[in-house]
Amino acid sequence: MTQTFQLNTAELNANFIKSVRALFGEKKIKIVVEDVEESQPVDEKELFRKTEEIRLSLKDFKVDPDVNFSELADEMYL
Numbered sequence: 001m002t003q004t005f006q007l008n009t010a011e012l013n014a015n016f017i018k019s020v021r022a023l024f025g026e027k028k029i030k031i032v033v034e035d036v037e038e039s040q041p042v043d044e045k046e047l048f049r050k051t052e053e054i055r056l057s058l059k060d061f062k063v064d065p066d067v068n069f070s071e072l073a074d075e076m077y078l
Helices: 014-024 043-056 069-076
Strands: none
Touching: none
């Protein structure tokens, strides 16, 4: 199982450790810590414009109804 936590170092406390223990029980785990860059606010109009652009570029794309996307996703994570 994989779980991602994104928090400020000021939020690291005993409750955080309890959360991790509640999720993973007494299993051996690996903790990786990395810096997270502050994200910029999302411009919803720009996001919509880009989404529309992608949608329109794929409007003629046909998907075989027999394709099992769950199996394809599982194969990616083998």
